[in-house]
Amino acid sequence: MKVVTLVENTACREDLGHVHGLSLYVETPKHRILFDMGPNALFLENAEKLGVDIASVDIAFLSHGHYDHGGGLELFFKRNETAPVYVHAAAFGDYYAVSPKGERYIGVDPKLRGNPRFVVCRGKTAIDDELTVFSVLPTHDLLPSSNGSLREKSGQGYPPDEFRHEQDLVVTAEGKTVLFGGCAHGGIVNILRASEKVLGRAPDHVFSGLHLTNPGLGSDEPDALVDAVAEELAARKNTHYYTGHCTGLGPYARLKARLGDRMDYMAAGTVFEL
Numbered sequence: 001m002k003v004v005t006l007v008e009n010t011a012c013r014e015d016l017g018h019v020h021g022l023s024l025y026v027e028t029p030k031h032r033i034l035f036d037m038g039p040n041a042l043f044l045e046n047a048e049k050l051g052v053d054i055a056s057v058d059i060a061f062l063s064h065g066h067y068d069h070g071g072g073l074e075l076f077f078k079r080n081e082t083a084p085v086y087v088h089a090a091a092f093g094d095y096y097a098v099s100p101k102g103e104r105y106i107g108v109d110p111k112l113r114g115n116p117r118f119v120v121c122r123g124k125t126a127i128d129d130e131l132t133v134f135s136v137l138p139t140h141d142l143l144p145s146s147n148g149s150l151r152e153k154s155g156q157g158y159p160p161d162e163f164r165h166e167q168d169l170v171v172t173a174e175g176k177t178v179l180f181g182g183c184a185h186g187g188i189v190n191i192l193r194a195s196e197k198v199l200g201r202a203p204d205h206v207f208s209g210l211h212l213t214n215p216g217l218g219s220d221e222p223d224a225l226v227d228a229v230a231e232e233l234a235a236r237k238n239t240h241y242y243t244g245h246c247t248g249l250g251p252y253a254r255l256k257a258r259l260g261d262r263m264d265y266m267a268a269g270t271v272f273e274l
Helices: 042-049 073-079 145-149 188-199 223-235 249-262
Strands: 002-007 023-027 032-035 059-061 085-088 095-099 102-105 118-121 131-134 150-152 168-173 176-180 205-207 240-243 263-265 271-273
Touching: 002 042, 023 042, 023 176, 032 168, 042 073, 095 145, 131 188, 145 150, 168 188, 176 188, 188 223, 223 249, 240 249, 249 263
Parallel strands: 032 059, 059 085, 085 118, 176 205, 205 240, 240 263
Antiparallel strands: 002 023, 002 271, 023 032, 095 102, 095 150, 131 168, 168 176
8 A cells, every 4th residue: 555645734845835734645455536736736646756646546535614724625626537535514604713713614615515526424324345434422531621712603793613524544555554533623523433343452553643632823732732632552462553734843743752763744745655
């Protein structure tokens, strides 16, 4: 299995662009997968430089309904004419970031709602013997406090986003299991536990942002939360983690110090052969 980071906040090569967002390309024996499309056309530009043919993707997934993961959706439809895109039923909600400066829309383009190539998911969907997509019911275990600034508009108000629109992907191929997530707004520990119910064991590899920083406010999660997450990750002794995007460089360094060679950074341009 091969995983290529097309878009991330940083890049490992000078010829590649970087932006706040995430897009991953995955090759398995049966599939060419696009997991998220970043905020704009950068996933296409970087893919070309990395030798990834987006037109040949046969299946795609949107992790949740935020622009930094789904802003490239319309461009994907134009470049790739056939691949279905699996989205959660709540992906086109009215999502906002709220700060002292006001409210800012951060959802995906509402005019794409109803596109016939969307496959709408709720709960757990087994696609074939390689792919299963699932969502996590909201819990309160080790949730990032930065979720507090993320809201879903309802009438004239902005109540907290419950992240019903977030979903994750489990890939099983060549004797390995890999969990793919977007931002882990539902808490990476909760998502790991849900994936373990799907798989019957911990995944061998995890690719996901961990949302341990708040870029809008320029602050990281408290060290105590990061350390508690690190201990939960470390407890899965045979799992290797790859992270970036909304994890934050400070929290990443703290996690890396605990997990050592079981954690890597997935900057744009990184290629992992699993």
